[in-house]
Amino acid sequence: MPLLEQNYWLTTVGMPKTDTEAARPLPEKVDVAVIGAGFTGLSAARTLARRGAGVAVLEAETIGWGASSRNGGMVLTGLKLGVNKLISMYGRERTQRMYAASLATIDCVEKIVREEKIACDFSRSGHLEVACKKKHFDDYERQAEVIAREFNHKLRVVPRDKLRSEIGSTIYYGGMVDEVSAGLNPARYVAGLANAAIKAGAKVFESTWVGAIKRQAREGAPGWRLATSRGALWARDVFVGTSGYTGKVTPALQKKIIPIGSYIITTEILSKALARKVSPRNRMIYDSKNYLYYYRLTPDRRMLFGGRAAFFPETPDSIRKSAEILRRGMIEVYPQLRDTKVEYVWGGTLDFAFDIMPHAGQMDGIHFALGYAGHGVAMATYQGQKMAELILGDKPENPFVGIPFPGAPLGLYNGKPWFLPLAGAWYKFLDWVS
Numbered sequence: 001m002p003l004l005e006q007n008y009w010l011t012t013v014g015m016p017k018t019d020t021e022a023a024r025p026l027p028e029k030v031d032v033a034v035i036g037a038g039f040t041g042l043s044a045a046r047t048l049a050r051r052g053a054g055v056a057v058l059e060a061e062t063i064g065w066g067a068s069s070r071n072g073g074m075v076l077t078g079l080k081l082g083v084n085k086l087i088s089m090y091g092r093e094r095t096q097r098m099y100a101a102s103l104a105t106i107d108c109v110e111k112i113v114r115e116e117k118i119a120c121d122f123s124r125s126g127h128l129e130v131a132c133k134k135k136h137f138d139d140y141e142r143q144a145e146v147i148a149r150e151f152n153h154k155l156r157v158v159p160r161d162k163l164r165s166e167i168g169s170t171i172y173y174g175g176m177v178d179e180v181s182a183g184l185n186p187a188r189y190v191a192g193l194a195n196a197a198i199k200a201g202a203k204v205f206e207s208t209w210v211g212a213i214k215r216q217a218r219e220g221a222p223g224w225r226l227a228t229s230r231g232a233l234w235a236r237d238v239f240v241g242t243s244g245y246t247g248k249v250t251p252a253l254q255k256k257i258i259p260i261g262s263y264i265i266t267t268e269i270l271s272k273a274l275a276r277k278v279s280p281r282n283r284m285i286y287d288s289k290n291y292l293y294y295y296r297l298t299p300d301r302r303m304l305f306g307g308r309a310a311f312f313p314e315t316p317d318s319i320r321k322s323a324e325i326l327r328r329g330m331i332e333v334y335p336q337l338r339d340t341k342v343e344y345v346w347g348g349t350l351d352f353a354f355d356i357m358p359h360a361g362q363m364d365g366i367h368f369a370l371g372y373a374g375h376g377v378a379m380a381t382y383q384g385q386k387m388a389e390l391i392l393g394d395k396p397e398n399p400f401v402g403i404p405f406p407g408a409p410l411g412l413y414n415g416k417p418w419f420l421p422l423a424g425a426w427y428k429f430l431d432w433v434s
């Protein structure tokens with residue numbers, strides 16, 4: 001089979017049909033307008049609709065078109081930043097709540113999958129972080145000790161001579177396992193979330209780009225007028241879940257988020273024996289570099305191998321180049337896959353805040369959640385749910401609301417990431433020296 005520039009996960013699922021009738025009119029008014037039909041928006045829509053709110057989900061493209069159908073399907077504990085860094089930024093008490101929330105995100109996904117009977121191959125297979133340098137491995141010991149002491153959560157450090165039981169690669173200095181993490185098929189999961197939101201009563205509008213949001217009272221009630229490519233609607237509240245695709249309709253948010261490209265290849269189906277050799281415990285695996293690789297077996301036993309092969313958000317050219325860069329990376333890790341064919345390559349856009357933290361809350365009166373930094377499968381689902389509860393008037397525990405949300409140093413960013421080539425070079429340099 002020739003290499004297809006196409007998202008493999010989308011070949012495994014049919015997305016819900018919401019909008020065959022392109023002219024379907026928008027409702028005149030809703031309680032909540034949700035922008036973006038990914039994990040964040042659909043999880044919020046499901047919670048809101050189940051509690052009786054009138055919800056319209058407005059999606060510029062199609063359900064799951066953004067990162068939510070394109071990712072590695074790793075449902076990961078923890079945050080992108082290490083725990084010592086988190087404690088230095090937020091103190092022990094808030095960091096403890098953040099870490100507890102990161103564990104709760106996995107339970108949140110599992111509960112939804114079970115309640116909604118979503119056939120997305122959810123499995124608590126655990127994750128494995130592998131050390132590219134000896135000093136990275138030495139740091140695992142320290143991290144595991146802090147995490148056990150401060151957060152009462154157990155990670156298992158695997159020395160180099162025992163690593164064979166976890167991974168069929170000899171290039172690493174050791175690893176660290178978290179048994180709580182899980183894997184799933186993200187396209188099936190986002191399709192299932194959409195079905196669940198629709199079943200609960202939310203209306204999903206695809207091909208509906210939101211171009212402007214303005215404050216406008218209606219019948220004495222404060223609210224918002226949204227101008228879309230399908231006409232206008234009024235909403236009492238607006239919730240934005242646009243992640244790495246955040247654009248000029250929410251300029252204040254756009255200036256706080258750096259869109260970064262990430263790319264994935266998947267191989268042909270491996271034999272059972274080869275699959276068992278490369279990943280004996282079927283872990284979700286990523287390495288310790290800044291410019292990292294992440295990889296796993298798909299449920300049908302393909303090697304899925306991803307990384308920031310180019311830093312820019314995806315274009316046909318960057319996707320094509322990534323296929324070869326990632327194949328070389330995969331063979332460095334697994335020389336035994338030298339003759340294995342790569343069948344699919346695709347890319348997507350990640351959302352990084354300047355402090356590499358998730359953020360949620362209200363900005364200029366508009367609710368939002370984003371900044372998942374490659375940890376969004378579980379966190380986006382959780383934030384969608386928590387922010388929906390907040391909009392409904394509950395007081396949910398959410399330690400990511402209200403933390404400082406920094407913009408670019410000296411304000412040198414208007415939403416166009418001119419510095420990404422420099423950032424790419426900088427991270428490669430850091431990987432070389434640290």
Ligand SMILES: Cc1cc2nc3c(=O)[nH]c(=O)nc-3n(C[C@H](O)[C@H](O)[C@H](O)COP(=O)(O)OP(=O)(O)OC[C@H]3O[C@@H](n4cnc5c(N)ncnc54)[C@H](O)[C@@H]3O)c2cc1C
Pocket residue numbers: 035036037038039040041058059060061062064065066067068069070071072073074075076208209210211241242243244245246247249262263264306347348349350351370372373374375376377378379380
């Ligand atoms: C290649 C890749 C691999 C990844 N791997 C992992 C992983 O293994 N584990 C993990 O935890 N995370 C991973 N992530 C991150 C994770 O996929 C995201 O954090 C998560 O999907 C974000 O979901 P979301 O709903 O917030 O945004 P998205 O799924 O990106 O959805 C945002 C949507 O908003 C829509 N939109 C934007 N502007 C407008 C507008 N004006 N009007 C209407 N609609 C609009 C877009 O069309 C888009 O569909 C990965 C991401 C990528 C790109």
